[in-house]
Amino acid sequence: MSSTTTTLATTLRPRTATAAESARLRWGRRFQHGGWFVAPFLVLYGLFVMVPVARGLYLSFTDANISGDHTSFVGLDNYREALKDDLVWSSLWHSVQFTLYVVPAIVVVALLMALVAHHTVHFKWLWRLCFFAPFLLPSAVVGNLWWWLFQPVNGMVNHVLGTDTPWLTQKSTAMLAIVVATLWWTVGFSFLLYLAALQAIPRHLYEAAELDGAGAFQRLTHITVPNLRNITGLVLALQILASLQVFDQAVVMYQFTPGPEESTRTFVQYTLEQGFTSYRVGYASAISFILFLIIAVVALGRMWLLRDREEGTTR
Structure with missing residues (x-):
């Protein structure tokens, strides 16, 4: 009788969320409240800032000219x-x-x-x-x-x-x-x-x-x-x-x-x-x-x- 009661209590006890799950839920709530408002800016920022920066970083390791032809990797x-x-x-x-x-x-x-x-x-x-x-x-x-x-x-x-x-x-x-x-x-x-x-x-x-x-x-x-x-x-x-x-x-x-x-x-x-x-x-x-x-x-x-x-x- 006692073992059955213990098993039932364990089953009904709410499961404690892990640290990873808590962080995921917290970031999910934050994005739900404000993420959609900044999403258009993040898309434009990535498209017009981060992509050109990444492209420029790649070009800095090449001998690219203004025409873009015959580009080769030259390292440092x-x-x-x-x-x-x-x-x-x-x-x-x-x-x-x-x-x-x-x-x-x-x-x-x-x-x-x-x-x-x-x-x-x-x-x-x-x-x-x-x-x-x-x-x-x-x-x-x-x-x-x-x-x-x-x-x-x-x-x-x-x-x-x-x-x-x-x-x-x-x-x-x-x-x-x-x-x-x-x-x-x-x-x-x-x-x-x-x-x-x-x-x-x-x-x-x-x-x-x-x-x-x-x-x-x-x-x-x-x-x-x-x-x-x-x-x-x-x-x-x-x-x-x-x-x-x-x-x-x-x-x-x-x-x-x-x-x-x-x-x-x-x-x-x-x-x-x-x-x-x-x-x-x-x-x-x-x-x-x-x-x-x-x-x-x-x-x-x-x-x-x-x-x-x-x-x-x-x-």
Whole structure:
């Protein structure tokens, strides 16, 4: 009698799901609630991003030309050649040089613009519109606009400064011209990020500091800047990743040439020269994946630093 009861109880007892079954059920519920909404994006992302990336990775191990005929597998020869190519290193240095110039300038100028727009009493909408409007312009428009502004005779820059500097035709000022144009064009995006972060800082912090006798500079250094630390890290990461891929404004301002003494040829520009001028698609694919690895290292490094900072604050 007891054995029969035990067997019956065992049969009626609900079976405990294994870890694999629990995970499968959990992911099934997640996909049921949101998977169908992101499925069209995933299909398009795989079709127009992952498939071309995989195709480009394959081509980087071949000697493919732009016509696609007579393609043969060459292994790592393209990568070995790229590491020995002086133009690869010089164009990479130009991109890094541009990044070192423009990123700190964007951070400082965007923060100052956000402070002005945040503390202005009248016509706040006008300040925001004026600061953000250049970011809406296409790169071709920006490049041609600043090409005209930097003209040595009729350009507005020399007219305002009272000089006749050939900004676009001498090596010492060629990269600076691109930096100024890029700063004017792209600072509006970082300005919006800083402005939103400023509006999120609790007002009572400033009121308490004023009651303690803190001046404007002390409130800026001890309240504003520390509270903008995370957004500054985001701006730095976004601008570094974008600056390493500089291309549009450089080639438009210099009429698709490498600039005076090849001082403005960027890494992306050299990649396109190899692919569409020298018709070496395989070699261009290898160069592009070298840049991809550099950008990936920068992005992962930023994530690692951010993780350590968050872990340090939680401890």
